[in-house]
Amino acid sequence: MLHDVDTVQVVATGTFIFLIIGGAGVAVLALSLLGTELFHFGHADVDGPVSVEAVAGFLGAFGFGAAIVNELLGGRTAGTVAVAAAGGALAAVPTAWLAARLSRAARNMRTDPTPTRDDLVGAIGLVVTPVPAAGYGEVRVRVAGQPVKLNARADHPIPVGAQIFVVQALSETSVHVETY
Structure with a gap:
């Protein structure tokens, strides 16, 4: 048992x-x-x-x-x-x-350098918030392959959806743009 x-x-x-x-x-x-x-x-x-x-x-x-x-x-x-x-x-x-x-x-892995404000100049993007003549709107551009949303100024008003070109980087988060 x-x-x-x-x-x-x-x-x-x-x-x-x-x-x-x-x-x-x-x-x-x-x-x-x-x-x-x-x-x-x-x-x-x-x-x-x-x-x-x-x-x-x-x-x-x-x-x-x-x-x-x-x-x-x-x-x-x-x-x-x-x-x-x-x-x-x-x-x-x-x-x-x-x-x-x-x-x-x-x-020791090589990586791409961190983008700076100088890399913003020449970027092409779209207006996501209208850019008034005397204030800031918002634009979306691609920097180093990544979408970036920035504050934007312009010499004349730019409507939502307009294609823009970054002329100058005013700071790390704001740019001066023109229509493309």
């Missing part, structure tokens, strides 16, 4: 320690990739020979890899824990290399 027996899965101490190491590595990696610059002391551009992302990636992969190997081996002895640590290190080296490469690529 079968009896109801509660089974409790016991996690080896080595596995638990490896999981803590892996979790700490992933937490530091997430913080460093999100740009908190948690471990930057001194000048922000000084990263040293090994980046924080590489160390965090190494620790995360080492901890989780070693925990997996330790559980697969049933690591209850010092020898099996040592083999698990070696397995974790084997997983950690390529992960650290990849984390360093990806974080360096993200930091």
Whole structure:
């Protein structure tokens, strides 16, 4: 006759320690990739020979890899824990290399320059709020491929829907326009 027996899965101490190491590595990696610059002391551009992302990636992969190997081996002895640590290190080296490469690529990614008020001159757009002769209306133009709504002045009144040309940028948010 079968009896109801509660089974409790016991996690080896080595596995638990490896999981803590892996979790700490992933937490530091997430913080460093999100740009908190948690471990930057001194000048922000000084990263040293090994980046924080590489160390965090190494620790995360080492901890989780070693925990997996330790559980697969049933690591209850010092020898099996040592083999698990070696397995974790084997997983950690390529992960650290990849984390360093990806974080360096993200930091050094080329981007377009931020548009300035000088980029507004020459833009073509539409009037969305009538532009009176002695006041401001609103126009919508495209700057660097993005639609931008700006306050607009003109020498003569311009009705809604008229196509305009930006002659001068009065500020970052207002322009002088003419009909196109």
